[in-house]
């Protein structure tokens with residue numbers, strides 16, 4: 001994103017806040033242009049100001065719909081605002097609840113499966129890849145051909161190449177290994193899976209709240225609400 005684009009963004013949906021103002025959610029200072037006058041990349045909730053990082057988390061959760069939120073809460077405030085991508089209508093207290101949910105829910109779900117599981121990856125999309133030798137080299141092309149790739153975000157813990165994981169596909173459970181792992185940076189959308197596969201060896205470590213792709217040694221289709229745990 002160019003600096004000009006950034007300024008346009010600030011101009012439309014950001015507000016000036018006094019210098020030194022802290023994020024009402026996480027307590028970090030707001031803005032990186034703390035020049036002594038104001039901070040410009042703050043976003044507003046109904047009754048507070050939040051930093052860029054918290055804002056990105058809320059936007060991320062709204063993108064992932066509300067599948068991971070318990071069914072009976074989905075239609076209730078504050079979760080319904082997320083579903084409509086209207087997280088800025090939340091108040092600070094509601095936003096706090098929302099941001100604590102992924103970790104809390106993941107811990108509950110993992111505890112029900114087994115104490116050895118400490119990481120959870122929530123998926124949004126799945127696809128199969130067929131990279132050519134020209135794109136990724138002969139060895140990797142062979143290894144990655146027809147393999148399942150899940151895109152999503154890390155709800156808890158971390159994921160990296162070589163991890164033994166369990167794919168939870170509805171009631172089905174399948175063991176797999178992470179062949180490669182890639183971070184997706186929403187600020188650089190042009191770095192999509194294809195670009196990352198070509199440029200990298202999949203040795204990135206995905207940590208909590210990070211979006212990305214897991215390439216798994218699996219060739220079976222998965223359903224909509226798949227989760228990967230380790």
Ligand SMILES: [Zn+2]
Pocket residue numbers: 023024025026027028050051052053054055
């Ligand atoms: Zn914050």
